[in-house]
Amino acid sequence: MELAVAPLCRRVSDLGKPYRLLRSFRPLLFQTSEHLAGSQAVGDIIPYSTILHFLFTRAPPELKSPNQRAEWSVARYSQWLDDHPSEKDRLTLIRAALEAYVQEVKARQGKEFAPVYPIMLQLLQKATTGA
Incomplete structure (x- = not known):
C-alpha cells in the first residue's frame, strides 16, 4: 500500500x-492472538x-x-463505522456481539x-476501563 501511495505524496x-x-x-498481521493483545501499539x-x-x-x-x-452487509457496516467514528460506539457494538456469543454458547x-474469546474479552475490558 505504501508503494501505491508514495507517488501521490x-x-x-x-x-x-x-x-x-x-x-x-x-x-x-501474522502474530498470535495473544501477542496482538499484548502489543504496545494497541490502544495507543x-x-x-x-x-x-x-x-x-x-x-x-x-x-x-x-x-x-x-x-448487515459489509457495505452497510462500513457506512455505520463511517457514521460512528466514536471508539465508544464501536466498542458497544462489539460488546453486544460478544455477549450474544456467550448467550449462544x-x-x-x-x-x-x-480460544480467541477470552483474548477479545480482555482487550474489550482494557479498552473500557483504560487499564
Whole structure:
C-alpha cells in the first residue's frame, strides 16, 4: 500500500495518524492472538476496535462479528463505522456481539468458548476501563 501511495505524496509519513496505524498494524498481521493483545501499539496507535475486528476474522463461525450478528452487509457496516467514528460506539457494538456469543454458547449448554474469546474479552475490558 505504501508503494501505491508514495507517488501521490512527497513523504508518506506526512499522512499522519492513518499512516502510523498502517505501519503499526502490519507487523501484527501474522502474530498470535495473544501477542496482538499484548502489543504496545494497541490502544495507543491502533484502536482497540480495530484489533477486535481483526480477531473476529480468527474466530470460529459461531462467534459472529457485529455486522454478521446484525445481519448487515459489509457495505452497510462500513457506512455505520463511517457514521460512528466514536471508539465508544464501536466498542458497544462489539460488546453486544460478544455477549450474544456467550448467550449462544450457554443456550446450547456448551462448556467451552472459542480460544480467541477470552483474548477479545480482555482487550474489550482494557479498552473500557483504560487499564
